[in-house]
Amino acid sequence: MIWQVEFIILFLVIICGIAALWVKDLLSAAILFGAYSFMMCILWAVMGAVDVAFTEASVGAGVSTIFFVAAVFRTSRRTKD
Amino acid sequence: MDDMIAIILSKYNYWTVITLMMIGLYAMIVKNNLIKKIIGMNIFQTSIILFYVSMGMKKDATIPILEHHPGMQEHVYHAADYINPLPHVLMLTAIVVSVATLGVALSLALKVYDQYGTLEEDEINAKIRKASVKS
Amino acid sequence: MKLIGMISIFWLFIVLVYGTSDFSAWGDPESPCNLHVSNYYIEHAMSDTSVPNIVTAILADYRGFDTMFETAVIFSAGIACFFLLRRPKYDAPEAVVFRHIQTGITLRIEKGGRLPKESDEFERIDTQWVPYDLVIQVTSRILVPFIQLFALYVVAHGHHSPGGGFQGGVIFGAAIILFAVSNTLRKTTHRVSEKRSAVLCAIGVLIYAGTGVCCLLAGGNFLDYSALSGLLGVDPVTARSHGIMMVEMGVGLAVTMVMIWIYYNLSSAGKQHEGL
Structure with a gap:
């Protein structure tokens, strides 16, 4: 655990989280949410929770992004906020 | 000054957790689009998981996989050498349950879109109000 | 609405940050949550179950009852998606x-x-x-078997390295979802039909509960795998290791099939004749 690395990743996590809620295109929001999940996964790997990081890498960055894309594909892509 | 830095270094992780939690809560309260609300809910969930994982952290300890090789049968393991595995177990199942609940939430959003033709909350409210006035 | 939300969240933020002043410092080995029962797990996991990955040992053995109902929750989420979205067949x-x-x-x-x-x-x-994009189809056709093999490795090697039923199951489901995305949904439902996925995920939960019932019949407590030692013909410690393996396979099967099932219903909005 190196605190500089962790500091940078924590910052990136917050940036990705805000960006996922900021963008007006729901497909981009889904992909940014995948990036958020992957940053979170790196953070947990740095903290030594390897099993949790592995689960998040397969679930958060893999399957839940696909679920979001499928739901956006079946509904509308644009949003007002 | 040194006290201040010590406090920041020992607490900044919790502050990040609270920031993420507030971002998620803000999205759930204020955002108008249902998919955005679901993304906010997921951010809230991951912040809770991050909180648990940082609770189980130990300084100068290694990952919770025990060192083992033949000829180590009589070895005594010390708890201070390994990171606390209990929060990891609780959170591992929570992540998989969160993706299952995400599926349910998205199918509810799909159902709402089928019924009202939009995902914006204010438009849905207007349509419900119009329908109730008519009847 | 925006202003009210902003103000309430700001106040909640202040209160929660004030609350962290009572927390023990980050990474403190002496903090209350790092004492008590978790130390017992670390010190005895190897001699009790002969599983070096403590997370797997706790997940499937010490807290096996907990994990059984987590699997049941995932199964019921799959059923909930099915009942919410699925349109009947005659809706041509x-x-x-x-x-x-x-x-x-x-x-x-x-x-x-x-x-x-x-x-x-x-x-x-x-x-x-x-x-059809030839590059995407050929690449994913080459990738899918290797992803599936890796998923099986993750399930089988969960005792000694990070991994286990949940991770392996999700990766296996992701491989089939990749096939469905790169080809058509019809081709995928032709290979893994919806009925088969529903039955198999119920069987996965049943394997988990059935292992517990086997322990009960062999004279132990529910999910006490050391009672299986006579049945498997090994000593009680190895029997616990084998019991964890059986349970992990049930979890993997259930999670795989639920992921596929939810994807089928979400991507086709319940009609199941054409998807993403």
Whole structure:
């Protein structure tokens, strides 16, 4: 655990989280949410929770992004906020 | 000054957790689009998981996989050498349950879109109000 | 609404940050949550179960009852998606589109029309058809078996390295979802039908509960795998290791099939005749 690395990743996590809620295109929001999940996964790997990081890498960055894309594909892509 | 830095270094992780939690809560309260609300809910969930994982952290300890090789049968393991595995177990199942609940939430959003033709909350409210006035 | 939300969240933030002043410092080995029962797990996991990965040992053995109901929650989420979205079969599509492969002519057959016979000359395509991308199809066809093999490795090697039933199951489901995304949904449902996925995920939960019942019948407590030592013909410690393996396979099966099932229903909005 190196605190500089962790500091940078924590910052990136917050940036990705805000960006996922900021963008007006729901497909981009889904992909940014995948990036958020992957940053979170790196953070947990740095903290030594390897099993949790592995689960998040397969679930958060893999399957839940696909679920979001499928739901956006079946509904509308644009949003007002 | 040194006290201040010590406090920041020992607490900044919790502050990040609270920031993420507030971002998620803000999205759930204020955002108008249902998919955005679901993304906010997921951010809230991951912040809770991050909180648990940082609770189980130990300084100068290694990952919770025990060192083992033949000829180590009589070895005594010390708890201070390994990171606390209990929060990891609780959170591992929570992540998989969160993706299952995400599926349910998205199918509810799909159902709402089928019924009202939009995902914006204010438009849905207007349509419900119009329908109730008519009847 | 925006202002009220902003103010309430700001106040909650202040209160929670004030609350962290009572927390023990980050990474403190002496903090209350790092004492008590978790130390017992670390010190005794190897001698009790002979599983070096403590997370797997706690997940499937010490707290096995907990994990059983987590699996049941995932199963019921799959059922909830099915009941929310699935349209019945007799709700036939408006029009079906076929494509003549040699000439590239598309035929649009309205509801009630006569469909062409099953042959190599015609193939059914989606109404919003995008020409097949050869690169994506070939690449994913090569990738899918390796992803599946890796998933099986993750399940089987969960005792000694990070991994286990949940991770392996999700990766296996992701491999089939990749196939469904790169090809069509119909091709995938032809290979893993919806009925089969539903039955198999119920069987996964049943394997988990059945292992517990086997322990009960062998004279131990529910999910106390050391009672299986007579049945498996090994000493009690190895029996616990084998019991964890059986349970992990049940979890993996249930999670795989639930992921596929939810994807089928979400991507086709319940109609299941054309997807992403």
